[in-house]
Amino acid sequence: MRGVWTPEQIRAAEQRLFTRTPEPAVMRRAAHAVARHTAQVLTECTGGVAGRHVTLLVGAGNNGGDALWAGSFLRKRGVGVTAVLLDADRAHQGGLLALRRAGGRAVRAEGPNPDTTGVGAEAAEAVQRADAVVDGIVGLSASGGLRPMAAELVDRVLMPIVSVDLPSGVDPVTGAVDGPAVSADVTVTFGGRKPCHVLGPGAVRSGDVLVADIGLDGDLPEPELHVLDAADVGAAWPVPGPEDDKYSQGVVGVAAGSATFPGAAVLAGGSAVRATSGMVRYAGPAADEVCRRWPEVVVTGSVTDAGRVQAWAVGPGIGTGASGRDVLRHVFDSGRPVCADADSITLLGADPTLWDARDPDAPVVLTPHDGEFERLGAGPVGTDRVAAARRVAARFDVVLLLKGNTTVVAAPDGRVLVNDSQQAWPATAGSGDVLTGLIGALLASGMDPWLACGCATRVHSDAAELAARDADGVGAPIGASALLDQVPAAVRAVRRAALT
Numbered sequence: 001m002r003g004v005w006t007p008e009q010i011r012a013a014e015q016r017l018f019t020r021t022p023e024p025a026v027m028r029r030a031a032h033a034v035a036r037h038t039a040q041v042l043t044e045c046t047g048g049v050a051g052r053h054v055t056l057l058v059g060a061g062n063n064g065g066d067a068l069w070a071g072s073f074l075r076k077r078g079v080g081v082t083a084v085l086l087d088a089d090r091a092h093q094g095g096l097l098a099l100r101r102a103g104g105r106a107v108r109a110e111g112p113n114p115d116t117t118g119v120g121a122e123a124a125e126a127v128q129r130a131d132a133v134v135d136g137i138v139g140l141s142a143s144g145g146l147r148p149m150a151a152e153l154v155d156r157v158l159m160p161i162v163s164v165d166l167p168s169g170v171d172p173v174t175g176a177v178d179g180p181a182v183s184a185d186v187t188v189t190f191g192g193r194k195p196c197h198v199l200g201p202g203a204v205r206s207g208d209v210l211v212a213d214i215g216l217d218g219d220l221p222e223p224e225l226h227v228l229d230a231a232d233v234g235a236a237w238p239v240p241g242p243e244d245d246k247y248s249q250g251v252v253g254v255a256a257g258s259a260t261f262p263g264a265a266v267l268a269g270g271s272a273v274r275a276t277s278g279m280v281r282y283a284g285p286a287a288d289e290v291c292r293r294w295p296e297v298v299v300t301g302s303v304t305d306a307g308r309v310q311a312w313a314v315g316p317g318i319g320t321g322a323s324g325r326d327v328l329r330h331v332f333d334s335g336r337p338v339c340a341d342a343d344s345i346t347l348l349g350a351d352p353t354l355w356d357a358r359d360p361d362a363p364v365v366l367t368p369h370d371g372e373f374e375r376l377g378a379g380p381v382g383t384d385r386v387a388a389a390r391r392v393a394a395r396f397d398v399v400l401l402l403k404g405n406t407t408v409v410a411a412p413d414g415r416v417l418v419n420d421s422q423q424a425w426p427a428t429a430g431s432g433d434v435l436t437g438l439i440g441a442l443l444a445s446g447m448d449p450w451l452a453c454g455c456a457t458r459v460h461s462d463a464a465e466l467a468a469r470d471a472d473g474v475g476a477p478i479g480a481s482a483l484l485d486q487v488p489a490a491v492r493a494v495r496r497a498a499l500t
């Protein structure tokens with residue numbers, strides 16, 4: 001599991017580090033990593049390092065200092081380096097001196113000979129002729145989007161951008177973008193990932209995130225967020241052992257679909273079948289359709305005579321009327337872990353007394369998208385998706401899986417998992433029904449609900465990717481059935497990662 005730390009945590013760890021290692025030495029370590037990765041980018045794009053040109057966009061703080069020091073190291077490898085100073089009077093003095101001593105040059109962003117946008121001729125030329133650009137505009141102290149001069153320069157960049165610590169213009173804590181921002185090809189960050197590298201638009205704009213060791217490891221606290229690697233998911237995914245039978249692996253009950261929406265039942269039931277080798281029971285009005293498509297599912301018309309299960313997946317297509325309410329009340333009352341999705345969430349928002357049926361010792365997972373989240377009555381999601389998920393997880397004592405391009409899974413005790421897959425292929429009708437079935441199956445296997453949500457989300461997005469893309473990586477639109485068909489391949493891939 002990879003950790004993600006807030007800027008506050010990183011800064012506190014840095015202060016502890018500075019008691020052992022002087023601040024300038026730490027900055028040089030950071031800058032060294034930026035220079036190394038920029039050299040790699042140059043090699044990939046131009047076939048070499050010496051004789052190439054790098055332009056540094058340098059802001060007012062230590063982020064700019066990192067860029068200037070990195071420029072001095074690149075100079076020593078024969079790179080032509082120009083620093084464009086966005087705030088010349090506040091540029092990092094140590095870094096500037098180092099760059100000049102190494103033979104680099106610095107120009108002011110706004111002059112001389114500015115064009116109609118205010119960009120000076122030298123700065124414009126430096127950006128234009130660069131083989132790669134290092135973004136040291138702003139780092140951990142960022143607030144809001146890029147300011148106009150920085151935005152104008154970034155807009156003119158044609159070659160790869162290496163961002164120092166984070167893409168400038170992105171909110172370090174939420175990953176939100178509120179105005180112009182850098183889209184990096186590579187981001188070199190220090191000590192550990194920050195939330196903006198894994199959340200929302202920030203995750204997309206970070207490009208490849210490379211974490212450089214600057215000696216912080218022993219000083220970092222428990223991470224604020226976690227990201228599951230394929231190997232973590234593969235190691236946790238349940239597979240039958242020599243002693244197992246169909247019951248011992250957990251029986252999942254699927255309460256989904258209706259006469260109007262039988263497809264939801266077929267998708268949620270089918271994904272439970274594909275997720276584990278344990279038994280799947282289906283209870284509801286789409287029993288015939290489910291049985292026809294998935295003969296291995298044991299079907300019945302009503303949750304009241306479904307038989308014993310170890311967990312329930314409930315909600316997709318059950319409707320928001322009286323019968324849906326009865327179904328939800330029944331599964332809550334069963335005392336089993338429940339994954340409640342779609343119409344269940346709407347029902348809980350409209351009639352909070354439904355919570356009374358819940359056994360307080362049985363875990364509940366809610367899987368809303370933003371609209372359903374709001375219907376729960378805890379306000380809108382807003383830009384801080386992690387805070388929103390945590391708030392609702394604690395308030396209802398549930399594991400809250402907030403769907404989106406970045407899916408956030410918050411446990412009631414505050415732990416948060418993030419799936420940073422950055423691809424939108426799962427955004428298709430019925431995809432949520434598949435996710436519900438996967439989570440239900442993992443809950444039935446006895447997996448920790450927070451981990452179950454993280455594992456299901458990862459396999460779900462990987463399956464979508466497999467369904468959408470061909471061997472050359474070219475994608476085409478998919479439906480939820482195609483996603484569902486790729487679940488076994490996605491499980492195999494994460495298990496392979498765990499075995500190697």
Ligand SMILES: NC(=O)C1=CN([C@@H]2O[C@H](COP(=O)(O)OP(=O)(O)OC[C@H]3O[C@@H](n4cnc5c(N)ncnc54)[C@H](OP(=O)(O)O)[C@@H]3O)[C@@H](O)[C@H]2O)[C@@H](O)CC1
Pocket residue numbers: 014023026027030031059060061062063064066137138139140141142143144145146147150164165166169190214
């Ligand atoms: N501590 C260390 O030794 C180490 C730190 N390290 C490095 O230091 C970085 C943090 O440096 P930092 O704290 O100096 O601030 P930084 O992010 O450079 O911002 C500078 C100023 O920019 C401004 N500004 C704000 N928003 C803006 C925007 N949207 N667009 C444009 N400008 C904006 C704002 O000033 P304002 O103009 O508002 O007065 C702000 O004060 C960190 O990310 C890492 O790279 C590494 O070297 C490891 C060791």
Ligand SMILES: [K+]
Pocket residue numbers: 063135136137138139163164165166167168
């Ligand atoms: K930056």
